[in-house]
Amino acid sequence: AQSVTQLGSHVSVSEGALVLLRCNYSSSVPPYLFWYVQYPNQGLQLLLKYTTGATLVKGINGFEAEFKKSETSFHLTKPSAHMSDAAEYFCAVSFTGGGNKLTFGTGTQLKVEL
Amino acid sequence: GAVVSQHPSWVICKSGTSVKIECRSLDFQATTMFWYRQFPKQSLMLMATSNEGSKATYEQGVEKDKFLINHASLTLSTLTVTSAHPEDSSFYICSAPPGQLRDGYTFGSGTRLTVV
Numbered sequence: 001a002q003s004v005t006q007l008g009s010h011v012s013v014s015e016g017a018l019v020l021l022r023c024n025y026s027s028s029v030p031p032y033l034f035w036y037v038q039y040p041n042q043g044l045q046l047l048l049k050y051t052t053g054a055t056l057v058k059g060i061n062g063f064e065a066e067f068k069k070s071e072t073s074f075h076l077t078k079p080s081a082h083m084s085d086a087a088e089y090f091c092a093v094s095f096t097g098g099g100n101k102l103t104f105g106t107g108t109q110l111k112v113e114l
Numbered sequence: 115g116a117v118v119s120q121h122p123s124w125v126i127c128k129s130g131t132s133v134k135i136e137c138r139s140l141d142f143q144a145t146t147m148f149w150y151r152q153f154p155k156q157s158l159m160l161m162a163t164s165n166e167g168s169k170a171t172y173e174q175g176v177e178k179d180k181f182l183i184n185h186a187s188l189t190l191s192t193l194t195v196t197s198a199h200p201e202d203s204s205f206y207i208c209s210a211p212p213g214q215l216r217d218g219y220t221f222g223s224g225t226r227l228t229v230v
Contacts, residue, residue, distance in 0.1 A: 034219075043120070043207055043221040044158075090157065100211035101148065102219060104158045 002027040004093050006105035014113050019078040021108045023065075023091030026072065033074040034092040034102070035065055044090065050074065061085070086112045116142050118210055120222025127198055127229055135193045135225045137208035142220075144210040147191035149183060152205040152224075164191045198229040 007022040025031055032051050036044040048059025055067040065076045074091060091105040117140040127133050137147055145166045150158040162172040162183050170183035180202075182194040195202055208222040 041124075041205070041224065041226055043223040044209075046218055049218065099163070100146070100219075101160060101163070102209070103160075106157045109155075 002031065002093050002095060002103050004091050004103055004105035006089075006091050006108050008108055009106065010109045010111065012111040012113060013081045015083055016080050019063075019076070019081045019085065019110065021076040021089050021091075021110065023074045023076065023105060024072050025074060025091075025093045027093060027095055029095045032094045032096075033065075033067060034094075035059065035063070035074075035076045036090045036092060038088045038090065038107075047076070047089075081110075081112045083112050083114075086110055116140075116210070116216045116220045118144070118208060118220045118222045120208055120225060122225060123223060124226040125228070127227070129199055129229055130197055132194055132196045133198055133227060135195075135206055135208075135227075137191045137193075137210075137222045139189045139210055139220070142210075142213065142216060143188035144191070144213070144220075145185075145188060146211055147185060148209040148211065149181075149191075149193050150207045150209065152207060154205075158207060161193075195227065198227070200229045203227055203229045 003026045005024045034049045035047040038044050047063050048057045050057045050067045058064045063078045089108045092102045094102050119138045121136050147164045149161045151161050152158045161176045162170045164170045164183045164185040166185040172178050185191045207224045210220045
């Protein structure tokens with residue numbers, strides 16, 4: 001069975017500092033990995049995804065993530081945090097043959113301080 | 115790009131009444147729709163998968179008779195919360211999976227249900 005673990009339900013950074021949100025997955029077959037952002041009472045917006053190919057994936061708003069198979073990780077980073085980055089972030093996984101079902105992590109609330 | 119329109123965005127209902135939530139794919143056909151529930155400060159939990167022309171598939175622990183899911187056409191999927199109770203208060207989100215000419219998941223904007 002596939003699963004996703006996000007370490008740290010709350011992360012706080014200063015504006016301009018590095019953002020690092022951690023995600024580890026468990027899957028017996030090659031996974032498809034996603035990062036989504038959610039603002040209060042809104043749906044989910046895709047930041048980036050990994051399916052195949054290059055393991056370093058660049059997304060919107062300056063975010064990127066690297067798929068590391070040996071570490072079963074897909075951590076999300078951004079070099080310099082902005083106040084507008086404050087939101088809830090979800091890592092998710094699906095895999096071929098899984099009926100396209102997305103399994104979400106528990107989420108990480110990112111707080112950006114002045 | 116692909117859009118899933120979800121309505122209503124928020125609803126308040128009395129205990130014991132039923133509430134219908136609609137998700138429409140506006141510029142594509144969705145043969146499948148995923149329905150998620152999200153409690154405050156928690157993650158999205160898959161409730162069920164609707165399929166056009168066949169019965170919905172429910173995840174373990176989800177009451178089929180309470181959460182009625184119907185996929186009436188290739189552009190409309192609905193979730194009806196029957197005999198709602200305060201514990202059903204939650205944020206409900208639909209999502210269409212990747213398909214022809216769409217390589218990603220398309221999420222509705224969500225429905226905030228409050229049962230009083």
